[in-house]
Amino acid sequence: MEKRQVDVAIIGAGTAGMVAYQRARKKTDKVLLIEGKQYGTTCARVGCMPSKLLIAAAESAHNASQAGLFGVQVGDIKIDGRQVMARVRNERDRFVQSVVRSMENQPEEQRLMGHARFAGPHRLIVGEHTEVVADRIVIATGSRPNVPGMFTDAKDRLVVNDDIFSWDDLPESVAVFGPGIIGLELGQALSRLGVRVRLFGVRGGIGGIRDEKIRDYALKTFGDEFPVSAKADTKRIERTEEGVKITWVEGGKEHKESFEYLLAATGRRPNIDNLDIQNAGIDLDDRGMPDVDPNTLRCGDSHIFLVGDVNNERPLLHEAADEGRIAGDNAGGWPDVRAVTRKASMGVVFTDPQIASVGLSYQDADKKCPGGFAVGEVSFENQGRSKVIGKNRGLLRLYGEHGSGLFLGAEMFGPAAEHIAHLLAWCVQKRMTVSEMLAMPFYHPVIEEGLRTALKDLHYSLEEGPQAVDECMDCGPGS
Numbered sequence: 001m002e003k004r005q006v007d008v009a010i011i012g013a014g015t016a017g018m019v020a021y022q023r024a025r026k027k028t029d030k031v032l033l034i035e036g037k038q039y040g041t042t043c044a045r046v047g048c049m050p051s052k053l054l055i056a057a058a059e060s061a062h063n064a065s066q067a068g069l070f071g072v073q074v075g076d077i078k079i080d081g082r083q084v085m086a087r088v089r090n091e092r093d094r095f096v097q098s099v100v101r102s103m104e105n106q107p108e109e110q111r112l113m114g115h116a117r118f119a120g121p122h123r124l125i126v127g128e129h130t131e132v133v134a135d136r137i138v139i140a141t142g143s144r145p146n147v148p149g150m151f152t153d154a155k156d157r158l159v160v161n162d163d164i165f166s167w168d169d170l171p172e173s174v175a176v177f178g179p180g181i182i183g184l185e186l187g188q189a190l191s192r193l194g195v196r197v198r199l200f201g202v203r204g205g206i207g208g209i210r211d212e213k214i215r216d217y218a219l220k221t222f223g224d225e226f227p228v229s230a231k232a233d234t235k236r237i238e239r240t241e242e243g244v245k246i247t248w249v250e251g252g253k254e255h256k257e258s259f260e261y262l263l264a265a266t267g268r269r270p271n272i273d274n275l276d277i278q279n280a281g282i283d284l285d286d287r288g289m290p291d292v293d294p295n296t297l298r299c300g301d302s303h304i305f306l307v308g309d310v311n312n313e314r315p316l317l318h319e320a321a322d323e324g325r326i327a328g329d330n331a332g333g334w335p336d337v338r339a340v341t342r343k344a345s346m347g348v349v350f351t352d353p354q355i356a357s358v359g360l361s362y363q364d365a366d367k368k369c370p371g372g373f374a375v376g377e378v379s380f381e382n383q384g385r386s387k388v389i390g391k392n393r394g395l396l397r398l399y400g401e402h403g404s405g406l407f408l409g410a411e412m413f414g415p416a417a418e419h420i421a422h423l424l425a426w427c428v429q430k431r432m433t434v435s436e437m438l439a440m441p442f443y444h445p446v447i448e449e450g451l452r453t454a455l456k457d458l459h460y461s462l463e464e465g466p467q468a469v470d471e472c473m474d475c476g477p478g479s
């Protein structure tokens with residue numbers, strides 16, 4: 001077995017691992033980035049990018065179907081599944097290739113292919129061909145789909161997100177299990193591309209929405225577009241000659257429906273169970289997870305760091321990159337380990353309408369200031385610009401602290417949520433008050449004028465401003 005000795009070993013060349021590698025390299029050349037399967041990252045291969053490509057095709061089909069609203073007749077819309085999937089795969093491959101190239105441009109002596117596992121606190125065995133002794137170790141092994149046991153009854157018709165992006169054509173029907181972020185994004189996209197979809201959940205939630213008023217609005221909106229069984233008790237899954245037959249109980253009645261495929265989008269699990277982590281000499285909880293400091297990404301007071309999806313804290317791309325940066329700096333600059341203030345939290349779900357969450361959720365605001373926070377809201381149903389473009393659905397709810405007037409957080413289901421979420425996250429991070437936010441410029445006619453209305457409503461609820469009026473004279477029409 002070959003032996004290597006390095007200052008920093010990084011396990012996993014995904015987004016978090018690549019960034020950690022880049023940062024650690026600034027402090028030492030004795031860095032080794034170990035990848036078990038292939039370069040290219042989850043984001044580019046089977047995550048953010050191909051899912052957004054599929055959604056873009058769906059959006060295009062949907063916009064064409066809605067053109068009549070504007071007096072534009074487009075005739076019959078034909079969706080060519082093979083062309084849709086060819087574009088998804090081709091563009092996806094381009095993204096993957098650019099990531100692979102950037103990895104292959106790195107010095108060969110700093111890269112190693114093979115599955116890594118711990119043989120001791122500082123010892124890794126890689127692919128049974130190399131023993132690596134590392135002073136510090138960054139674990140950046142990502143996550144994988146979590147598939148409940150009963151789904152295996154669907155046999156060869158069971159798919160996860162990874163499989164969808166290799167399809168040559170669109171199927172006739174898909175039962176999507178898991179109304180979380182992945183299930184909702186992919187379910188709506190497939191439905192808009194003409195695939196018969198039913199979305200199955202167990203607890204009545206949708207898209208990870210925490211604010212009950214917004215969740216109920218979203219459930220109704222999606223349910224009007226395609227069948228959503230948000231509280232289904234699945235009794236049986238059978239592989240039949242044609243596909244998969246699902247039997248479930250909902251509202252006290254038994255239902256059966258057959259589909260070509262069953263998509264499992266029922267959450268993801270961290271890739272920590274395949275690392276022999278028990279040999280790493282760090283404390284683990286009863287789920288086998290180390291305790292990680294979110295500001296240093298360090299496990300306890302050890303030399304081991306845990307970054308990206310594998311720590312299961314904020315499983316999002318920009319967070320994986322931030323965590324890689326923090327851990328890479330700390331592992332490289334060891335023993336100078338620095339705590340870094342994390343950015344304001346922000347999440348966006350790329351459905352239509354989009355879903356966004358920023359800062360504290362309703363429940364967290366209630367926990368932080370029990371009885372001491374207020375809510376301001378706006379409906380987008382009559383919002384000027386949203387109406388102009390035919391996207392006037394949704395609700396934005398903002399949370400602010402009584403006394404200080406601080407803006408705490410927000411949840412939104414509505415148009416341009418991806419952009420409004422950024423403005424709001426920047427305000428949370430800058431610890432702005434609602435008054436300060438209202439003093440910012442707002443153009444006309446834009447969707448952000450809806451945000452201003454919600455801010456005025458929050459200002460009023462915080463007893464800091466007058467009641468917002470429907471037809472305000474200092475705003476443009478329909479703001």
Ligand SMILES: Cc1cc2nc3c(=O)[nH]c(=O)nc-3n(C[C@H](O)[C@H](O)[C@H](O)COP(=O)(O)OP(=O)(O)OC[C@H]3O[C@@H](n4cnc5c(N)ncnc54)[C@H](O)[C@@H]3O)c2cc1C
Nearest residue numbers: 012014015016036042047048116141142308309315316317
């Ligand atoms: C369908 C889908 C859509 C998504 N959309 C978005 C989105 O729109 N926006 C967003 O912010 N996030 C999105 N995400 C989440 C985002 O993709 C992840 O948060 C991010 O990619 C995690 O990066 P990572 O570096 O932690 O893991 P990964 O990129 O998965 O990297 C982990 C690497 O570790 C390797 N590895 C694992 N075990 C070992 C081992 N023992 N030895 C060596 N190597 C190993 C793996 O092969 C892999 O290359 C999406 C995810 C999915 C699945």
Ligand SMILES: NC(=O)c1ccc[n+]([C@@H]2O[C@H](COP(=O)([O-])OP(=O)(O)OC[C@H]3O[C@@H](n4cnc5c(N)ncnc54)[C@H](O)[C@@H]3O)[C@@H](O)[C@H]2O)c1
Nearest residue numbers: 178179180181182183200201202265266267268315348349
């Ligand atoms: N736009 C984005 O930023 C984006 C997009 C996709 C994924 N992601 C990331 O990937 C992570 C994982 O997404 P996800 O959708 O897999 O997980 P999730 O946790 O968001 O959703 C899983 C859903 O499956 C449901 N579920 C669990 N078991 C079930 C069962 N047996 N039957 C039916 N439903 C069941 C859960 O109640 C939940 O609603 C997200 O948390 C997010 O961080 C982000």
